[in-house]
Amino acid sequence: MAMITRSRQLLKLMHITENIRMLNSSNAKMFTKKYDVLFSIYRRFSQPFEGSRDEDGNEVDIKSITNGDPELEHKLKVILLEAEVMRQEGKLVPPNSDISKSHWTELLSLPSRNARRKMYEYLFKLSKKKENRLTKKLEKRQKFEEHKQQRQEKTDVPIEEFAHMYDLQHNSLFLRIYESTMNNLYNSRLIQAITYGQKLVVDCGYDQNMTNRENFNCAKQLMLLFAENRMHKEPFDIHFCNANPESFLIKQLNKYIPTMYEKWFPLNIHECSYLDIFPKDQLVYLTPHCREEMSEFDHDAVYIIGSLVDKVNNEPLSLAKAKKEGLKMAKLPLDRYLQWGSGSGKSLTLNQVISILLDVQLNGDWNHALRHVPRRKLVEYSGEEYSRNTSDRLKFDKPRTKWVPSARVPFDSLSYQRKSVTRSLQGEENNRTDFKHYIKDSS
């Protein structure tokens, strides 16, 4: 205690001496300047800082996010201030207006500062994307307005000319097909699949094992899985099992498919396990961690896909579950048919898996079905093999070296010399020069 009072006295003394020194010092002016700055800083530090407001004055509703829990409220205030400071430090943080209430609750539950930083970064990119989309939309609208004006100039066209115009809003051979019509078509296929199609189970029971973001991605993939399935020529009859309607995953899926729970909607959602619906000996769990490769597609089996996005932990959860329940297991023959590149893992999204299964059940050709595996994960094929594996991809996707008939080829005698001619042409490998010749000739 004595020590403290002494230091306070000394502090006072110091101030006095300081002032004297300032008067004496030659660069007193400079000194006061610096002193002023520092002084203002500390005053600023002690001023109220409204963390709940950002630079544009967007306010965050602290009370409704925390439900009046004082501890959470304190934490939220700190996090709000932290976001503001990060913004001021030039880190990627979106304005508060782009962080929704649910985002704040998620931020509150994140375990570390780094996790929050990553979340901010993600939200920042999202908000920039939105911004860019908006500007693009405005640009488009402006262009359309201009276009409209130009078109309006040509309003008094004679009826004959108008009828000859082949265009939207003019004369057309076809009726417009509405989205609802398409939907009805696709849904009718699904309804047919319910009676005649093969059953397929999607195990939605992993929501506890995934982080919020993974759950979010998983819900999106489930939506894509459903869409991919109903677009196919011969869809599966899909059963979502272990789907707890209270879980974040299913709630999110419901946001993507609002009519999910309607009675007429061709999707089976069960809260119970697949064990209660299907006979155990028919079930086959598809898990990448097991050893048995699925060599042939079994049309009597009920395959189970685990709806699992494992970005964070790669524990063999589906393997453990299948083992525990004593089910048969199988994995896709990814290594047998594909040459994997180093680096990116062998994980596939749910929609890719269903696309593969759909194709393989249709024609049993793994080479064909496995074209849904992203090409970036594979070692590049030589042109020929590549094109064979991807026979029904869009034409410009494949770097196929095509045989181009040259002007010098004796077309008339091709029928008996075919073998030797093609061989010699390939040997020469001057198709391109021939081709140039041809252009020259024609011009």
Place this chain on the structure above:
Amino acid sequence: MLGKCIYSTISKKCVSLSFIQQRGLIRPRKTREYFDVVRAVMDNSTVKSLNDWKNVRNSILEHSYNSGKYTKNNIDALIINYCANKKDCDLGTSYLNFLKKENIEPNLATIGKYLKLLYTINADMVFKEGKKLPVIEEELILRYKSGSAENIRSHGLVHFNRYYEDLRRDYPVLDSYSLENAILALSVTSKWRTCLDLLKDIEATATPNNLCYSSSIAAAFINKEEELGWAMLEEMLQCERIPNSYAFHGYLSRLRRHRSKRLIIEKLEMLFLFLQKYDMKCPEDVIKNIADLADGLKLLNIFTTVSFKGICQNCQSRMTNFELTPNEFAELKGAVLENVIVGKNVFSKTDPDELERFKKFVTNMGTFDVVLDGLNVAYSAGTKNSPVVHSGLVAAVVSHFVENRRRVLVLGRKHMNKWPKQNWGYVNENATVFLTQNISQDDPYLLYCALQSGQNTVIVTRDLMRSHRFLLESPNLKKNFNRWLNQRQWQLVRVDEQRGPIFRKPPPFTVTTQKANGLWHIPYEQNKVNEKDQYIDTWLCLKTTQFT
């Protein structure tokens, strides 16, 4: 037909061209995103008067590469941050003066960065050289002697402390970034004690970073609070934060102020024991500081190397091997079973039946000299060889040990039973074999068997077991696991036709700070990055017992 061909080829070319053009457009944009405009502008401009700042500020904001990343909201903090990285206080101060002149209130981040700037220019002086003047008397004396910027800074910080108290009373909420910067600035002043409270505040939302902890620890040491400093070091390690060199510099500068040589040596040995206890690697600048201190005390110290066999090239003494105590060993074994084999879900690595079978096996297995990771050895030449090669490799390694009259245990999976009879039969006859199911993991069992078999058992695998170490969770267990594995793991390099299997064996001693033959030996890392976790052969050999 031909016409169609041409058309398709040309359109294909067009597609690829436009594609390349697109790519070409995207690339510079990407580099622009990561381009540090502040640094580029600041490096190329000199600030002589406050008005120059206006130009600098504008040229950053209006830079062609600035696509919205630099705004009026964050530019101040970024400029001050640049000054902090350059350790240029006058530059930073003049910028704040400029802001004042322009009537721009510096925001919280700017203040934080300025505090960090004040810290960076003082930290070396305070912690390393121990010159600092946290005691007010000393500060007063210095003020009379010279009127440079140094005084103003410390003057400012004193004010900060006073205002800080008001701040805490009025606004209990501060974010972790500002708190960290405040801790750094406070740690070099006499009010360093507030750092402790601030560290607690940070813990509400984040874990304090290495620098904060280290600076607070250094401050504690310098201000004669050694016990507190040590306690904080332990606390920091529990949070898996690694102290940086300032913490040690602080301790050493404190030692320099002791008068008694005996006391200094005693305390120095405390530091060595700490390094030894936590297997801490000493940074190069700290080891130089230690050598310097030893020079001052006229203690014999020489930078030397210790051979792989553990002989100091300077004093020829032999390094010792630190065995785990039976208690630590038992604890490690328990943790491997609990965390690694069973974990959250027994089924993810094995299943209950198999675990029971394993437990029964373990109770009757006795001790082995060698525990072999069968599949790791088999696949050491690549997985794409024939089963003959796989089984041949295992058989060769087993025969090597059997000829030396060692008892061998081989762990593997059941599919190994399908290997060619000749080689696999030899392994089965000459070694004990435990096979897990094909879908179970054999590594955790391998670890447990090796631990169960006793302290002297050698474990043969090339796997560094990092994923299993991670599952142990507690830092202390991880350290013990590392120590054990580093002593006992042999890695198969290749199988030579004439010489048989060749192993990479660990050094016969523990690479950590230790006293050998009455001399202290401290390994240190040179500043280059030790990527492959190679053997460290740079040591300091220090004699502390010269005068007793």
